[in-house]
Amino acid sequence: MKYLKNVTTLKYNKDKCTGCRRCTEVCPHAVFIMDDKKARLTDADACMECGACAVNCAFGAITVSAGVGCAAAIIHSMIYGGEPTCDCSGPGQSCC
Amino acid sequence: MKEIKITGPAQGIKISPATSPGCGCSPVVPGPAGDRASAAESLAGQDFVTGTYAFNSRTFPQVNAAWKRADHRGQVRSRLGAFRMSYAVMPGLYAKGTPDGNSPVLVSCNYKLSFDIIRRELADINAWILVLDTKGINVWCAAGKGTFGTAEVIHRIQSTGLIGLVDHKKIILPQLGAPGVNAAEVQRRTGMRVYFGPVRAGDIPAYLENNMQADAGMRRITFPIKDRFILTPMEIVPAARPLLIFTVAILLLAGLQPRGILFHDMLIRGMPLVFLGTASVLAGAFLTPVLLPFIPFRSFALKGWLMGMAVTAALVYTAQMHGGSIPLLLAMLIFFPAAASYLALQFTGATTYTGISGVKKELHYALPVYKGAAILSAMLMLGDKIMQWGIL
Numbered sequence: 498m499k500y501l502k503n504v505t506t507l508k509y510n511k512d513k514c515t516g517c518r519r520c521t522e523v524c525p526h527a528v529f530i531m532d533d534k535k536a537r538l539t540d541a542d543a544c545m546e547c548g549a550c551a552v553n554c555a556f557g558a559i560t561v562s563a564g565v566g567c568a569a570a571i572i573h574s575m576i577y578g579g580e581p582t583c584d585c586s587g588p589g590q591s592c593c
Numbered sequence: 594m595k596e597i598k599i600t601g602p603a604q605g606i607k608i609s610p611a612t613s614p615g616c617g618c619s620p621v622v623p624g625p626a627g628d629r630a631s632a633a634e635s636l637a638g639q640d641f642v643t644g645t646y647a648f649n650s651r652t653f654p655q656v657n658a659a660w661k662r663a664d665h666r667g668q669v670r671s672r673l674g675a676f677r678m679s680y681a682v683m684p685g686l687y688a689k690g691t692p693d694g695n696s697p698v699l700v701s702c703n704y705k706l707s708f709d710i711i712r713r714e715l716a717d718i719n720a721w722i723l724v725l726d727t728k729g730i731n732v733w734c735a736a737g738k739g740t741f742g743t744a745e746v747i748h749r750i751q752s753t754g755l756i757g758l759v760d761h762k763k764i765i766l767p768q769l770g771a772p773g774v775n776a777a778e779v780q781r782r783t784g785m786r787v788y789f790g791p792v793r794a795g796d797i798p799a800y801l802e803n804n805m806q807a808d809a810g811m812r813r814i815t816f817p818i819k820d821r822f823i824l825t826p827m828e829i830v831p832a833a834r835p836l837l838i839f840t841v842a843i844l845l846l847a848g849l850q851p852r853g854i855l856f857h858d859m860l861i862r863g864m865p866l867v868f869l870g871t872a873s874v875l876a877g878a879f880l881t882p883v884l885l886p887f888i889p890f891r892s893f894a895l896k897g898w899l900m901g902m903a904v905t906a907a908l909v910y911t912a913q914m915h916g917g918s919i920p921l922l923l924a925m926l927i928f929f930p931a932a933a934s935y936l937a938l939q940f941t942g943a944t945t946y947t948g949i950s951g952v953k954k955e956l957h958y959a960l961p962v963y964k965g966a967a968i969l970s971a972m973l974m975l976g977d978k979i980m981q982w983g984i985l
Binding site: 498499500501502504505506519521522523524525526527543544545546547548549552553555562563564565566567568569570571572575581582 | 938
């Protein structure tokens with residue numbers, strides 16, 4: 498299953514990679530694989546922008562504008578402001 | 594009981610001091626922490642705790658793999674509704690079986706269903722389970738929000754006195770907790786090396802047996818039909834309230850005649866619309882999630898619209914629900930597929946692969962369409978009403 502093409506904010510700078518493998522360990526969609534002692538970005542469209550790779554890249558090689566891919570959260574943030582979160586804490590509301 | 598020993602020094606990871614985002618927490622001082630004794634007592638009072646376990650002149654609440662009736666009931670209730678928001682275990686350090694200084698340390702959230710699944714999947718393995726305070730939210734959502742986060746991991750390692758209890762320096766976090774946890778920061782502050790375990794709790798035994806190495810399959814998140822199906826009640830239940838409001842409004846409108854509100858008209862003219870409304874909820878909140886990969890398009894709005902259109906068109910055609918009225922037919926074909934599309938878009942919050950940029954893009958195009966569809970279909974309904982009353 499793949500989501501929309503060419504929308505991800507994931508950016509990878511191979512020059513900064515030291516080959517620590519953390520990104521390949523944390524990505525649940527195998528967007529990064531090891532290739533010749535460095536991480537290689539495979540299919541950026543598989544990225545769901547969870548931010549795990551960027552948070553865990555100690556060398557600043559990866560950036561992504563992370564957030565929740567949840568329509569309810571985004572609509573909530575449009576109406577009430579703030580960042581979309583997996584919070585669902587409105588009265589009587591619950592989701593994730 | 595199976596003994597899995599965690600031995601050897603933590604493999605070092607190169608840590609660059611230049612890029613260390615502050616986590617807002619104080620440096621960890623190994624040693625006794627304040628809330629330990631009182632916490633152990635209240636932790637033991639929870640009904641899934643089978644006893645207390647003494648180790649290293651300390652006591653810990655002990656749990657095992659077996660689920661009681663209440664655990665099964667809790668799982669069902671948490672899948673259905675708001676009960677899940679208060680389904681939590683107390684944060685702290687638990688003994689699964691009879692762990693010792695060489696046993697693995699697994700970090701979890703305090704959503705009780707997640708905790709129950711971990712202890713069940715550990716089967717006969719002895720381990721320590723370090724439960725974080727994620728406000729009763731599951732690992733992935735809590736990691737996205739940051740409550741399953743660097744600061745909480747560090748705090749919980751400190752407040753439970755984990756350092757000194759185990760002879761190794763390794764903690765295993767669920768892979769899906771990684772969006773919230775900077776592993777290098779945890780190691781820098783506590784000396785504990787973070788290992789991200791498999792995505793699924795069911796793979797934990799194999800991961801431990803395999804010397805804490807996850808194969809590629811353990812690292813990938815999937816979204817099989819069983820998982821999609823189990824999530825649908827949480828799509829349908831929230832849609833029930835708007836459907837009820839729609840039903841009341843439609844029945845009143847349908848019954849409204851120059852002679853008053855007539856029960857006969859309510860049934861004859863209103864019930865088909867209520868029926869279509871229910872069908873569109875099922876198309877968007879049940880059929881679309883379950884059939885997800887088999888429906889054309891990547892966009893959830895389009896998938897939902899397609900399912901809604903298929904269901905609406907089939908029902909209207911077979912039962913001639915519009916009763917020959919063209920405005921009513923158009924209103925039906927405009928409104929109900931759009932409603933299904935809106936509901937299908939809500940499912941993006943439950944999937945394992947939709948990102949925020951994509952959902953924002955969908956909403957950017959879809960929300961104006963939904964508004965337009967609602968206004969247009971309301972006008973068509975009004976037109977149908979006017980024709981019905983013979984005003985024109």
